[in-house]
Each structure stands twice: as C-alpha cells, then as structure tokens.
Amino acid sequence: MPTALVVDDEPNLVDYLVSKLEMLWPELEVTGTANSGLEAITLAQRLKPDIVFLDIQMPGLNGLRVAEQLPTGTKIIFVTAFDQYAVEAFKESAVDYLLKPVIDDRLLETIQRLKKQAPVARDELVALVKTLVPEKTPSLEWLRVGIDDTTELVQLQDVIYFKADLKYIDVVTLDKTYLIRQSLLELEPQLDPNQFWRISRGCIVRVDQIAQAKRDFRGRYDISLRNHDQILKCSQAFGHLFKKS
Amino acid sequence: MKMSWQKDLLGLFYNTLVCAVIAAVVLDMALASSYGTSLKVALSIGYSIQLSYFVFDRFLYPNSSSHWVGLAKSIIGLLLGVAVGGIAIKGTPFFLFYYPAAPEVLIFSAIIAVFSAAFINTKVRLADQKQHILELEAKHLKQEAVTLEAEIHLLQAQIEPHFLFNTLSNIVSLIQTKPAVAEKSLVNLAQLLRFKLDRSRDKTHTLGDELWLLRAYLDLHSMRLGKRLSYHFLPIGIENDTFFTSLDIPPLLIQPMVENAIQHGIEPAVEGGDVSIMVSCGGNELLIQVIDTGIGLEAHSSSTLTNHSGIGLSNVRHRLQAIYAGRATMSIVENEPSGVIVKLALPMEDR
Numbered sequence: 009m010p011t012a013l014v015v016d017d018e019p020n021l022v023d024y025l026v027s028k029l030e031m032l033w034p035e036l037e038v039t040g041t042a043n044s045g046l047e048a049i050t051l052a053q054r055l056k057p058d059i060v061f062l063d064i065q066m067p068g069l070n071g072l073r074v075a076e077q078l079p080t081g082t083k084i085i086f087v088t089a090f091d092q093y094a095v096e097a098f099k100e101s102a103v104d105y106l107l108k109p110v111i112d113d114r115l116l117e118t119i120q121r122l123k124k125q126a127p128v129a130r131d132e133l134v135a136l137v138k139t140l141v142p143e144k145t146p147s148l149e150w151l152r153v154g155i156d157d158t159t160e161l162v163q164l165q166d167v168i169y170f171k172a173d174l175k176y177i178d179v180v181t182l183d184k185t186y187l188i189r190q191s192l193l194e195l196e197p198q199l200d201p202n203q204f205w206r207i208s209r210g211c212i213v214r215v216d217q218i219a220q221a222k223r224d225f226r227g228r229y230d231i232s233l234r235n236h237d238q239i240l241k242c243s244q245a246f247g248h249l250f251k252k253s
Numbered sequence: 254m255k256m257s258w259q260k261d262l263l264g265l266f267y268n269t270l271v272c273a274v275i276a277a278v279v280l281d282m283a284l285a286s287s288y289g290t291s292l293k294v295a296l297s298i299g300y301s302i303q304l305s306y307f308v309f310d311r312f313l314y315p316n317s318s319s320h321w322v323g324l325a326k327s328i329i330g331l332l333l334g335v336a337v338g339g340i341a342i343k344g345t346p347f348f349l350f351y352y353p354a355a356p357e358v359l360i361f362s363a364i365i366a367v368f369s370a371a372f373i374n375t376k377v378r379l380a381d382q383k384q385h386i387l388e389l390e391a392k393h394l395k396q397e398a399v400t401l402e403a404e405i406h407l408l409q410a411q412i413e414p415h416f417l418f419n420t421l422s423n424i425v426s427l428i429q430t431k432p433a434v435a436e437k438s439l440v441n442l443a444q445l446l447r448f449k450l451d452r453s454r455d456k457t458h459t460l461g462d463e464l465w466l467l468r469a470y471l472d473l474h475s476m477r478l479g480k481r482l483s484y485h486f487l488p489i490g491i492e493n494d495t496f497f498t499s500l501d502i503p504p505l506l507i508q509p510m511v512e513n514a515i516q517h518g519i520e521p522a523v524e525g526g527d528v529s530i531m532v533s534c535g536g537n538e539l540l541i542q543v544i545d546t547g548i549g550l551e552a553h554s555s556s557t558l559t560n561h562s563g564i565g566l567s568n569v570r571h572r573l574q575a576i577y578a579g580r581a582t583m584s585i586v587e588n589e590p591s592g593v594i595v596k597l598a599l600p601m602e603d604r
Binding site: 181 | 414415417418419421422423425426427430476477478479481520521522523548550566567570571573574579582583584585586587593
C-alpha cells in the first residue's frame, strides 16, 4: 500500500486534502502530516513516504527547499494557492502540482499519474528548484537609523538619497531625515548598484528617484529629484553615469 | 488680486523713501533753499506720479502694457506733481514753472521721479506675477496630490492573491466540517472585498469602520493560521464609544500596516505570534500602533519567494504625504524580544 505525507502550514487545508485523498484514493495511507518545512523533512526521513504533498509558501523553509532534501525516489506533488512563476515552471517540467482550492477532477488526474509514473529524476527537481529559488546574497532591506535619540527602522526602498556628513550619513526619505553612524564607504558595498548610484564623494542617490540631470559647462550635473526639492550635485568623476551614449 | 492695498502701501513707502533721497540731493546741489522746501516738491511729484499710475492702472487702462500709456501716466503725473509742488511752497500751481532754478530742478526731479515710479511699477507687477505663479503651482500641486491619492488608493485596493486563494481554500475546506465558521468567514471576506473594491472616495469612513474591517480581516487570517495567530484591539484611554464613530480617517490606511505585520511578521514565523492594534489619542493627535511579535526583520526573506516586503508600508507613507502633507508621521521601530511596531500619528482637527 502506498504511503503519503501531507504538508501545509494551514491546518484546515491539511485536513481537507487528507479527507479528499481518503475519498478518492482509499488505498493510499496518509502516514503523517506537517505544518512546516523542517517538520516535513524530519517526518519524511523517519516515515519514508512514497508520496509527499508539499505546500510551497511555508514559514521557516519553503516547499521548494524542502523538496531538495527529501529522500531520493520520493514522489512530490507541489500544492500552491498562487505562485505564478512556480506554476509556469512546473508546466514546463515533469513535476506535478495542484492548485488550491483543490478540485476533485484535477486531484484524480494526479492520482492516476502517481499510480503509473516513476518519481521525477532528482537532477530535474534540483535544477527546477534552482531556477525558482536563486541563491540570494542577503541584501540590505532595512536600515537601523537614529532620529531624536531613538532608533527607528527605515526601508531601503523609502530612501531617496544618502549624504555623508562628517562622521554620519544623512538618510533622506520623503518625510524625514535620519542619521546612521557609518561611513559611505562602509555602506556602499551593501547597496544594489542597479538601485543606488554614487554621484559624488559624499552622496549616493536612489536611481528611480532621479528626475533630471542637467549638465553645466564644467561637466558636472545638477540632479533634480522626483519626490524631494533638494538639487544634488554630481561631480565630474561620476559624470559618466549621465552621459548619453 | 487680493492684498492689493498692501502692495499700494508698500509702493507708497518706497516712493516716500526715494523722494526723501531726491530732496536731499536737490538741497545739496543748492537748488532749493531748505530741505523742507525740497522735500515738499519731491514728495508732491513722487506722490502725484504714483496717483497717476494708480488711476491709470486701476481705472483707465488696467493691464495695459503699452509704452504710450506708460509715458502718458508719467507725464501727467509729473505735470500734476509740479503744479501741486508750486501750491505747496508758494500757493500757486505755476510757481515752479517760472522759478529761476526751474529747468534743473524739474529735469532732475522728473528723471528720478519717473525712474522711481517705473521701479515701483515693475516691482508691483513682478510681485503680481510671482503670486500668480505661486497660485498656479499650488493648484497644480493640489491636483497632483489628488491623483497620487487616487493611484495609491488603487494600489491598496489590490488583494494579495495568495491570501485570497488560501482563504477561499480554507472556506471550502470548512463547509462540510464546520459550516458555521465557513459561513462567517465568507461574510468577512465579502466585507473585506467590498471595502477594497469600493472606489467611491467621497464616502465617509470612520475609525470605527476601519477597526471593524480589521477585525474581519484578522478573523480571516486567524481561521487560516489557527493557533499561530492571536490578535487584540487595545483602545487606550478612550472611554467613549462615540470617539470611534465620530472620527473620520482615510479608508484602508491602517489595513496595510496589519497586512504587513501578518505577511512579514507572523506568516514567516513557524511559531506564529500576536498582532495588537493600539489606539490612543494625545493632544490633537490620533496615535495608532500596530504591534507584532513575529519574526522581525533579521531572519526575514528565505521563506518567501517573491520579495515584495513592505510595499504596503511605502504606500502608506506616500499616502500620508499626499493627504496630510507632512502633518502625519509614520515610524517603524523594533519590538522586544522580536517583531516590529509601526506607529502612525494623525492630526485630528480637520479630517
């Protein structure tokens, strides 16, 4: 008798899929259920199920990452509420998937396939996961900043520009200016060079906030901003950023 | 053309100043017997020219830019001034015309008086233009703010598809086993969709409406996440329930803060957490805090596929700027031992 593991972080959905499977595939034995990625891996190693129904968006470790770590030979069915990219990729590959809410007819198709087909080759699965979850270098998303003796958090996407001011950096946003105790040199490598441009020794600006760059006779640029009145100076050394090719 | 009398008064002031200087110069050139006489003549001419300008600009040829009109008002003003000056020092309007020093005095004062009048005139006109430009700019800015507000409102009306399909799946899963919960959740979802899709912007939306919506929203999440989510509403120091029903706030302003707390705080946390919405008022400010005990910012991101963290909060920030123009603030601080607190301070007087 085939065995299965059902994994979803939402308990109602685990129960529902289990009851559907009991109804549509009585011979299948659901030997375990899990509500998180780590729990799923531990259970799978212990129970060695033939099939794992695996939700994609889960806390801790997402379903795609879990799939990589399941014992070889396990048949995996991804279950998702809405993951456009993943679904597109599944369609291109031999990997099967179900959409939530699960429809009986669709689940029956999957069951037929599971009865006949061998598990997807490990290599294909790993390659698929790699395209969907690229190895991300952890990028800076939030800044701890000072304002009026307190520490607040500012999202990098809210920053309009950074300006070096002696030992500090002014972090200018739409409505406030904050301070961070850091040098521009320390900060710069943590920023995405496609999103932030260094325009002078003391200034880094968010690219999508640049409204206009006006060249003066000395080859420097006056940068006007979309959501801020300040005009920033781009020095000659960084003028190439704005040069028409 | 409001505040026009202020500009006229300012013109009069400049005029007096210029005349006083001219009078001193004329005296210095020994063309007049005393500063008093000299000042009388200078002021007569200066004021007469201003009067002539005033009559021409206001009544005869308003908005005319013709040089002939300009010349006419200067000459008429000058002749009038010389006559008045004559009356002022010798009691006859023609005195200054046959006074021995007349030619020099006349030419000198005439030139400077015309210059001063022209100077005043341009100054006033520039001020007018400046005000006009400022008015246009203000109008433009206001329009921009309205469009921006509409755009952001549209953005906030979007429903996170993952949430929508998961919620629907949950409701489907409960229809057989817990029909009462399924029914309540479906009603909650309908209310949420109504708020999100209703584009009529002139309808009033009170703090009470928003909190009621948040309750429906959190109820849906709690159905999905089960034990992983708890939530509380904490009105601090507000005893009167009419407070909530009498205070208007922009619709769906707090909801993205709660959505953010759940999406990026609670959902990525294996153990889940608590979301509290604290409402208090101090002075003329309404303070709203959304406090979660979720995963915080450090461990974030490995569990989500799409990296759209906090777009909702950015929208709130832009919306505050569009609606309150700097009089409302949002700040984000870390919660202890984990999680995030988003504080919103809104002015209470005019919305």
